[in-house]
Amino acid sequence: MALIPTFGTGLFIGAGQALAAGGPASLLGSYVLVFLLSYCLTTAIAEIAAHRPALNGTMVAHSYEYGSNHLGFSLGYLRWYSLAMMVPFEITTAMVNLSLWTPEPSMAIRIAMVAVLILLFNMLPQRAFQRTETVFTGLKIITTAGLTICSLFLAIRGIPGTPIRGFRYWHEPGPMNEYLIPGGGGRFLGFLQCFLYSVISFTLTPEITVQRAERSNTEGGPSILSMARTDSGYLFALYILSAFMMTFVSPFDEPQLTNYGTGAGSSPFVVGFVRAGIPALRILVTVLIFLSSVASGRSFLYISSRTLYTLAESGHAPAMLTRCNRYQVPYVAILTSALFSLFAFLSLAESSSALFNSLMYFITTSGSISWLCSSIIYLRFRRKTEEQGFIRVHQSRIQPYGVYAGILGCTLLPIANALVLAFPPPSSEELPVQSWSQLRMRNAIPVYLGILSFLSLYFGHQVRTAILQRKLKLEDGTTSRRSWWRMFGLERDGPSTSAPVSSPPGP
Template sequence: MAVGPTIGTGLFIGAGQALAVGGPASLFLSYIILSFLTFAMTTSMAEVSTHRPSRYGTLVTNSYLYMSSGVAFASSYLRWYTLAMFVPYEITTAMVNLGLSKPGATIAIRLTIITTIIVGFNFLPDRLFRSSERLFTLIKIGTMATLFVLALSIGLGGVDGHTRWGFKYWKHPGAMNEYIVHGFWGRVLGFFQCLLDSSIAFTFAPELIVHHTEMPASVGESTLLGTAIPGSVSSDVVQTAFPYIMSSLAMGIMAPFNETRLTNNGTGSGLSPYTIGFKDAGIQIVFTLATIAILLSSVASGRSFLYLSSRTLCAMSEQGHAPSVFSIRNRWDVPYIAVAGSALFSTLAFISVKIPSSIMNSYLLRIVTSGGFISSLVGCTIHRHFHRRLRANRITTRHRFAMQSLGTYFGMVVSAALLLAGGLWGGPKANVTGTRAARVITSYTNIGVFGLLFLLHRFRSLMPIVEVERPIDMEGRRHGDREGPEVQPHKTPSNRGNLDAIPEDSGAFELRLSHNMFTEPRVPRE
């Protein structure tokens, strides 16, 4: 599973909030819609990546190739920042899973332990970290499958001595919850808020799936990978979506939407529907093991997101889009300065020492999901600009998915709608997770962040990138480099990679393509 390292973000805890606000039917439908959205976005990105696979990641690379440099700068830094914000989200998720919501010294000690584990793992040698990643991924996939089987066994009466639950929670209190208002429109609003809360499990999934296929890319493998990407990403989407959809169905069996433990009595994030169901079934050993497994998933996901964010920052540096200091690696191939810079965001989790971790977790959820929606919009825009320039130069595509370009337009509409609907979280009067103004501002913070980054790029001359000089030894290696001859990283211009761009103020979108950009023959003129 391509997104296996990030399992645990919303599948266990975030789904509880979604279930509470929308009900089991809304949760199930939300996962189906988000799975279809993931497929649409993945195929959109894959069509672009088949022409130019990149080990640096499709969004960062292709935004600089096909978008204006200002949009590329803003989307790249927003991606890094959002991935880094996942780390404190996962840390607070671990606290919520343990039932530790009250601020105090106990929270501070546990936050320190979990943060140290997450950051410490990322300073391990790169090869060792990747080996441990495979192990943690297998553990989390096993946890997901085990919880699903146990939920169906208990809920459908497969365990001796326990009452058969079936789908009783779909009947009482009901399949769909009302949100803000009563009646039909209340259920509609509940469904939309459920869709928003459920999206945490799918955030950045399309890019991770495509990048998982691109990772082996090298100079001699690009053409081969370009032909392998379409089939690989389709398989990865199915492997990701199907278990998620089935898990959402199982969680709707385990707890009713009016269960107060799902939202910690309405304050924010609460327990997983799985742990609530196991506890209510009176199987203490399963409840304990499920709590430990979900805790492990949260910690493992935190270390994975810190790895992704630090490597994103390092890749931006190697391509010339970030200060060169972040590309420095030690002898174990660890970009330790990029890791340290990304790890600074994890300190936000310590706000839970002053306010309940369930509240802090809810605020972080809104921030990371809105960042994901903006990245999806940029990805769709890249796809449209890419094909516009192909047509302008009369070049055929290597692969065309059957659902494109309709899938791209669907992705743009849904992503924009979810981004704009984020303020629904500020609707309920009785919600005690903060003032309405604070909740609404948090939901739209990343729109302002994206705009500020765009404007900052316009004044980039005021922020010169400082090249860091490292002493060279007698064998031609710089201090801190790995063994072997020094290899200067390839840095692309900060404008648009290998493309010769027409000045942005001309209002034109066409680009003059370099000879090594595409290898397909031109379509003969009619």
């Protein structure tokens, strides 16, 4: 269960929005569809890793060989800042879980406390950090199992005087919500919006799954592809089971799920226990979800800082980022990645519910770009191995058709988002036209920023490379290629000893 430390992101809180948008049937359907899309990408990446493992990240390493220097550079930084942005996302999730929705000065203290706690966990020595990971893994398993048991009890036996009972909410208010417009079109839009909200749960799953499988791979043990399949199956079971239990305890028309239309709201589990009249259980669940957010935040900061450390080792980031303390903790890379936690303080300017959505759209857009690039790299890997007559021992039966489906899905995601945003506001007194326009703007800007960030890295690297080559050609008449960091004197002395196996000497 390698992915348990990051399990829960976008599930306990984000699934509430998805449930409110599409209803219980749409929630389960969207989770299945997003998982299938994620599984197609996971097996493709795992197939490459099974033949050429790279401890520092398969797609970042092999994108240089099967893509280009520009793609490898931009994809490496895309992966870094996407993971780093998950830290303020988890902090914001913790604030939303505590029902701290309204901006107020005291929230700054709470955000700072959570951010410092996540940072301190990452400053621990490696062995101590792994021990805390074991503790949080057990905590998340207990939380998921406890919520499942309690939800089943409420669904099967129920509590006298409460409306929760079996599939009641599948009948009242119904299995699917009519979102924005009435009729079948509204149910389709509800499913579409539910699908968009569900992507966050699996955005970073493919590469994290494969990277953990690479690090756990031992001679004589199961292959990386087999381990990736197994972990994906476990993750799918946990998500589907949790989502299914949510449909028992909370109706989709509960306004607290979306903080009355503002954005992310209460967890469906919390809503269910409030409706059941069990305040003690509500408090316990709130605390457990809060700890789950902290655990996920510390894991994402760990992975993002190691990604930045790898970029520095391979010559694509300043060498100072490789500095470690006596416990071999890369504190400079950790502190640099932790700076993204400052985005959580935007909750002081707008509702944490709205900030949750803004961060979510940015991360899912970056994840979709990463999925698209990974699909292209896999197709080039497959074509190159076939041209060389290389026999792939580890193959997935669904490939290359799974990658084709992945490319189609990644292409349709921004189109689906634009389609939902193009519709007129719903006829509701709780959400006036002006608020709906502001909501659409808040959701659209992060999408455009995610696309522009990647394009800026890609084309910016092309421009810098061209300038460097021209300058070198004018100076010594050669076209030798060196890392552009050398222009600023930031490269370490001596060659790197742990660069990705397929990374070229420099971009």
